[in-house]
Amino acid sequence: MKRTSRDIRRGNRNEVLRHVIASSPVSRQELAAVTGLSLATVANLVGELLDRGVLVEVGYEDSEGGRPRGLIAMRAGGGALIGVDVGELRVDVELFDLELRTLDRAVEPLTSDDLQPEQVVRRIVSGVRTVLERARIAPSLVLGVGVSMLGLVEREGSLSVYAPNWNWHDVRLRELLAARLEFPIYLDSQLMASTVAELWFGAARGCQDVVVVTLGKGVGAGIAIGGTLYRGATNTAGEWGHSLLELDGRACKCGAMGCVETYVGAPGIIKTLRDIDPDSPMLLEDCFDTIDALARALSKGDPVAVETVRRTARYLGVAVGSLINLLNPQVIVLSNWVATRLADALLSGMREAIAEHALPRPLESTRIMLCPIPNNPVSLGAATFALEGALAWVRP
Structure with a gap:
């Protein structure tokens, strides 16, 4: 365009x-x-x-x-911004000043019985009201609320197009929020929010060509080219988790076989753990608890945990090597909760596989690192979208 x-x-x-x-x-x-x-x-x-x-x-x-x-x-006190991260287990709401410094934050838990659109909207509204009341910020100072959603988001049409874990299809989320909140609402995906946070505040600051690999239950690769988010035709660019890693490999929830996500997303890592030791005490009912248990065992040198992460790191290294060959980025950032929990072991373990599969020249110019943002990069990125949107009045 x-x-x-x-x-x-x-x-x-x-x-x-x-x-x-x-x-x-x-x-x-x-x-x-x-x-x-x-x-x-x-x-x-x-x-x-x-x-x-x-x-x-x-x-x-x-x-x-x-x-x-x-x-x-x-002018820090010249306004306030709100960033909302609608995640798999909870809604994180953060209130920022215009320097994007956190003034207050609230967490609204989500349960399996609490995932209909109207219920999630109530959680978002409750979190927004809570942070404003606790920080004593007048609603008139709020320039906007950025909301980041898991799954696919049609930014211009204000739709949460597809949230597979919740079976959402074409939910008009911004309209539902606008009926309850008096502020401008800026809706986007978690992947885009994570990427813009790295561009503004994280490892990608000052860089032009960037990939942010997000590792959670799902997997994505946020892309910036020339310092600008690459969104694609329908704001769904970066669904790298559904690219092929192994022909006729593991079944993916998207209906395909052998997707990257089935090996390096949380359920995929748990599948690897179960393949190594079907009776492992690390295998708990909840996937978040299982990854936490894996991280604890890894820190103690447990051989099953070490082998699980070694295999995962190799899968990830092969897939990231392809990203380096395709996009030639200056920096690749590993982000989201799985990357945070497995951290350096995952990062160091993937380097050998990357070296085997990435071309030497682009690899030489690529830094690979963990997300350095201390708080939630998704809510920070969402607030940044609100700042950008609030300033869109500038004449051409």
Whole structure:
């Protein structure tokens, strides 16, 4: 798709904001140098953001032989943003200021009897009300609520297109939320939220070509090209978990056989564990509990846990090697709860397989690392979508 002048301006504005948040306070000259934009473009964007109340002048710094340079920063108290992560077991709601610093957070649990759209909406609304009341933030200060959903999301049509674990199809989630919340709602997928969080605040900051591999019950690969999210034609790009890893391999819930997800998603890892030791005490009723037990046993050097993670790391390395060959990214980030729990053992174990399957030249230029964001990157990314949406008023 051809980018319009509005798209270009929006991208430039977001790039300026990323660097202000990262390096505040900062001068216009520094922003021009780090973004590659002209000083005139930066000055124009900064002026509009000052008028909007998002940025504020905070003083001057000396320059070498010239006039003092004005310094700008985010106006933290100029508004509030809310990020919502609708996960498999709970709804995480976080309240942020305009510097994307957490002001408060709430967790609303989900049970198997609590997964109809109206019930999930009630949980989201309850979490939003809770964080605003506890932080004593006036609703008028909220610029928007970003909501990230598991599964496939049609961003423009406001649909939760497909949430396979819940049997949701074409749920008009934004409309349901808008009937209960007075704030602008920005709906997107967890995969896109994780990726934008890494671009703004994580391992991908300052990078142009990025892959964020999310490992949970499901598996995905969020992609950024040229510093911009790659969404595909229907906002479903990145469903890498349903690419082929082994011909005629394990059955996948999508109906295919041998998908990446069936080997490196949580249920796939548990299948590997069961293949190694059908009677393992680590095999618990709940998949989250089983992965936790596996991680604990791994830390103690349990041989079954070590072999389970070794095989999983090899599967993952083969699949990630293909991503490196296809996309030639600067950085690949492992994110989500399975990656967090198995962490360094998974990361170190996959490197040998990556070296065997990735071409040497693209591999040399690719860093592979764990997500460094200390809190929930999904709710942070969702709040970032709300910030971007709130600033979409800027004229082309």
